[in-house]
Amino acid sequence: MKSKFLKIGLPLFAFMFAILLSSFTVNDVTITGYYDNPNITGIETQETECALTGTGALCLKVIGPFESYQLYATDELDTIEDNELKVVIP
Amino acid sequence: MKTKNILLEIICLLLVVLFVYAATNKMFDFVNFKRQLGESPLLGDFSNVVAWFIPTIEIIIAFLLVIPKFKAWGLYASLILMSLFTIYLFIILNFVPREDIPCSCGGILNKMGWKAHIYFNLFFVIMAATGIKVHSYQKKHKIIYPTTG
Numbered sequence: 001m002k003s004k005f006l007k008i009g010l011p012l013f014a015f016m017f018a019i020l021l022s023s024f025t026v027n028d029v030t031i032t033g034y035y036d037n038p039n040i041t042g043i044e045t046q047e048t049e050c051a052l053t054g055t056g057a058l059c060l061k062v063i064g065p066f067e068s069y070q071l072y073a074t075d076e077l078d079t080i081e082d083n084e085l086k087v088v089i090p
Numbered sequence: 091m092k093t094k095n096i097l098l099e100i101i102c103l104l105l106v107v108l109f110v111y112a113a114t115n116k117m118f119d120f121v122n123f124k125r126q127l128g129e130s131p132l133l134g135d136f137s138n139v140v141a142w143f144i145p146t147i148e149i150i151i152a153f154l155l156v157i158p159k160f161k162a163w164g165l166y167a168s169l170i171l172m173s174l175f176t177i178y179l180f181i182i183l184n185f186v187p188r189e190d191i192p193c194s195c196g197g198i199l200n201k202m203g204w205k206a207h208i209y210f211n212l213f214f215v216i217m218a219a220t221g222i223k224v225h226s227y228q229k230k231h232k233i234i235y236p237t238t239g
Contacts, residue, residue: 006099019110
């Protein structure tokens with residue numbers, strides 16, 4: 001009985017545990033994007049699913065109907081090259 | 091003697107958890123995994139094939155590790171796979187200029203830095219090597235232990 005548990009029960013438990021753990025920790029693809037709203041002092045942040053390696057359109061933080069600001073990967077904004085976040089197309 | 095049996099079982103179970111976790115996590119988030127592989131300077135060109143190959147081989151090894159007859163094969167395969175992953179990480183860390191290349195690993199492993207990931211892998215390389223050593227000792231001395239039949 002004990003041997004059967006060790007032979008089948010433990011490996012089964014290991015499989016189930018790993019699958020459950022995996023389902024709870026699937027990659028979170030959101031990152032923090034940075035933008036500068038001139039009406040607010042300092043640099044603002046926004047959680048986004050865009051990426052530096054995205055191949056789609058540029059990602060914007062839209063505020064109301066007339067305001068939108070480019071999202072950047074770091075708070076250095078456009079002072080460094082290729083820092084713009086873009087939409088990820090699977 | 092019994093301690094060695096228990097040690098071998100623990101090593102195999104930890105490797106099973108690692109491989110099943112890594113494989114299922116890649117499958118649950120397959121699109122993202124494939125995209126990250128595509129960005130790899132070493133594997134990018136083969137990302138379509140590698141994206142399927144890695145989780146499949148991980149699951150196969152996990153099964154080998156729990157079937158008593160194939161335990162040794164599973165341990166050797168674990169050692170080879172973990173060593174290859176470690177070499178890959180080492181190359182990325184030391185010879186690729188861009189360190190912002192995303193790690194194509196799954197779940198919580200993705201949160202580790204490249205260096206932490208190398209140490210993590212090395213730990214499992216040592217585990218697999220220890221498992222092989224214990225298994226061959228038992229085979230040499232014809233020790234039959236109840237937990238693996």
